[in-house]
Amino acid sequence: MRGMALRLEGGRIAHVEQRREDLRAPFPENLPARLEGRLFTKFARRSKYILACLDDGNVLVLHLGMAGRMVLLPPEACYTAAAHDHLVLTMADGTRAVFTDPRRFGMVLLLPESGWQQHKAFKDLGPEPLEDDFDGRALAAALKGRKASIKDALMNQKIVAGLGNIYVSEALFVAGISPRRKAYTVTGARAARLAQAIRDVLAKAIAAGGSSLRDYRDASGELGYFQHHFAVYGREGEACPACLCEIHKTGGIRKIVQAGRSTYYCPQHQR
DNA sequence: CTCCTGTCCTGCCGGC
DNA sequence: TGCCGGCAGGACAGGA
Numbered sequence: 001m002r003g004m005a006l007r008l009e010g011g012r013i014a015h016v017e018q019r020r021e022d023l024r025a026p027f028p029e030n031l032p033a034r035l036e037g038r039l040f041t042k043f044a045r046r047s048k049y050i051l052a053c054l055d056d057g058n059v060l061v062l063h064l065g066m067a068g069r070m071v072l073l074p075p076e077a078c079y080t081a082a083a084h085d086h087l088v089l090t091m092a093d094g095t096r097a098v099f100t101d102p103r104r105f106g107m108v109l110l111l112p113e114s115g116w117q118q119h120k121a122f123k124d125l126g127p128e129p130l131e132d133d134f135d136g137r138a139l140a141a142a143l144k145g146r147k148a149s150i151k152d153a154l155m156n157q158k159i160v161a162g163l164g165n166i167y168v169s170e171a172l173f174v175a176g177i178s179p180r181r182k183a184y185t186v187t188g189a190r191a192a193r194l195a196q197a198i199r200d201v202l203a204k205a206i207a208a209g210g211s212s213l214r215d216y217r218d219a220s221g222e223l224g225y226f227q228h229h230f231a232v233y234g235r236e237g238e239a240c241p242a243c244l245c246e247i248h249k250t251g252g253i254r255k256i257v258q259a260g261r262s263t264y265y266c267p268q269h270q271r
Numbered sequence: 272c273t274c275c276t277g278t279c280c281t282g283c284c285g286g287c
Numbered sequence: 288t289g290c291c292g293g294c295a296g297g298a299c300a301g302g303a
Contacts, residue, residue: 024279024298048297066296067281084281103281105297121298148274156274157298164297259275262295 002206004072004097005043008052012039012092019086023101024065027087028110035060035089035110047125047161049107051116059113061121065105071098125161129198134160136192143191146183150194151258153183160198166233167205169264171197173232176242178270179256179263232264240266 016032028034039055050070052060062070073079075094087099087108099106111119126142127134142159143150153159154168163171172179174197177190186194231241236255239247243266250268257263 063297065280065298103279103296105280107298146273152274155297166296260277 004070005050005052007072007095008040008091008097009042010040011095013037013089014092015090017081017088017090019081019088023086023104023106023108025107027108031087031108031110034058046122046128047157048164049121053113057113059111059116061107061109061111061116061119062099063107063121065101065103065107067103068099068101068106071100072096073098124158126157126159128161129163129195129202134195134199136188136190136195139195139198140187140191143183143186148183149179149258150177150181150183150186151179151263154198155259155261162202163198165261165263166230167198167201169233170230171201172270173242173265174201176270178267179258179265181271232266235264240269242266242269 013035014037016035018027018032021027035054038058041053041055044051044053048063050062050064052062054060064070073096077096079088079096079098081088081098082100084102084104085098085100086104086106089097089099091097099108107121109119109121116122127138139160143153146153146159148156150172151168154163154171155165157163169179171194175190175194177186177194232253235253237252239245239252240250243250246268250266253264253266255262255264
């Protein structure tokens with residue numbers, strides 16, 4: 001994504017094809033007309049949203065949902081829109097940027113650069129784990145008084161921004177904390193470990209280009225990023241990587257459901 | 272207010 | 288072999 005952003009920065013949008021009316025929500029009114037002729041000035045990220053700043057003072061906001069992708073096609077590539085290609089931006093140099101999302105869980109917004117933070121998608125978001133001020137102290141403060149499980153608390157975007165179901169399981173594993181533990185009991189050194197684990201897991205995920213569903217395949221039939229392997233997620237019954245030889249004692253990685261979502265953890269390693 | 276459940280959408284997978 | 292129910296993800300609404 002970062003490489004893609006660098007290639008688009010400074011580029012001018014020549015033409016926009018919007019191929020349906022909505023995803024989870026309707027596309028912004030007159031989106032193509034409002035994008036055509038605009039320059040991408042810079043790209044940023046907040047939580048799971050991509051922010052593409054334009055030269056007219058607006059920001060194009062993209063959320064890829066779970067199966068969504070942005071695909072960059074060089075000018076010489078021949079292109080025929082596929083079923084789930086919803087937005088096709090043709091740049092002035094002929095490069096195409098295609099927003100494709102088979103499950104239509106994605107989101108596209110067009111907001112003023114001066115006030116995008118006020119939009120409901122952003123106004124209650126908690127801290128960015130990769131910012132300098134995110135540490136064990138800040139995390140413990142956010143968890144104070146929370147009677148829900150630490151798993152549920154980390155899924156709450158008001159407490160920490162940008163974690164989803166997969167990375168919550170992974171971060172709790174790295175920190176050695178049980179997903180069933182009450183959120184308010186995560187304090188002190190334990191909170192510090194968790195904050196660091198969240199940072200590590202997120203940084204690695206971003207470096208790897210994110211994850212995707214195991215069933216996702218791209219246009220050429222290649223498997224998606226799900227080959228990026230997880231320590232516990234999706235590994236019910238397998239040996240815990242932290243207590244390798246103990247599977248006969250522990251039963252390996254366990255799967256439970258919390259707030260309607262699967263959680264994977266090792267009851268031996270995570271307390 | 273907090274917590275938790277159901278909904279949206281599609282494609283894959285397992286079971287019959 | 289083919290069909291179909293169940294499941295997965297993130298955001299959000301609404302109920303307890």
